[in-house]
Structure formats: C-alpha cells, structure tokens
Amino acid sequence: MGRGRQKAKHTKVARELKYFSPNTDYSQLERELASSNPSEEDRWAEYADKYNDDSDDDSAEGEDK
Structure with a gap:
C-alpha cells in the first residue's frame, strides 16, 4: 500500500474514532464505580514505605556533606 x-x-480511522459516540450505560458505570475497592488506590504504599530512600536523589550529588 502506498503512503x-x-x-x-x-x-479515516482517526476520524471514526474522534466522532464515534457509543451509547454509554451510565447506570452500569455508576455500579462499577460504586463497587470499586477504595484500598486499591493505596496498594503500592507498603512498597513505597519499604523502598523509598531519598538519600540517593540526584540533587545531592554535587553537594558537600
């Protein structure tokens, strides 16, 4: 196929995607959002606390300690 x-x-595909408006079931969306587990937002917190070490930041490389 030529350029x-x-x-x-x-x-053509981009135009179809831009102007395509599917029928949205807002009640289903509301049910999905209402049933979501709020603890998922913080699922990486234990790893952040365990592995987050600010002592190896690049901003401290040129400073005398």
Missing part, C-alpha cells in the same frame, strides 16, 4: 493510501486509511 497516500496508508495516510488516507489512518485519517
């Missing part, structure tokens, strides 16, 4: 045809095809 012109390829670009035209990509433009």
Whole structure:
C-alpha cells in the first residue's frame, strides 16, 4: 500500500474514532464505580514505605556533606 493510501486509511480511522459516540450505560458505570475497592488506590504504599530512600536523589550529588 502506498503512503497516500496508508495516510488516507489512518485519517479515516482517526476520524471514526474522534466522532464515534457509543451509547454509554451510565447506570452500569455508576455500579462499577460504586463497587470499586477504595484500598486499591493505596496498594503500592507498603512498597513505597519499604523502598523509598531519598538519600540517593540526584540533587545531592554535587553537594558537600
């Protein structure tokens, strides 16, 4: 496929994606969001506390200690 045809095809797909508006089931979305587990937001906190060491920051390289 030549570059012109390829670009035209990509433009067509991009236009379809831009202007496509699917029917959204807001009640289903509300149920999914309401049933989400709030503890998932903090699921990496234990690793952050364990491995977060600010002593190896790049900002401290040129400073005398």
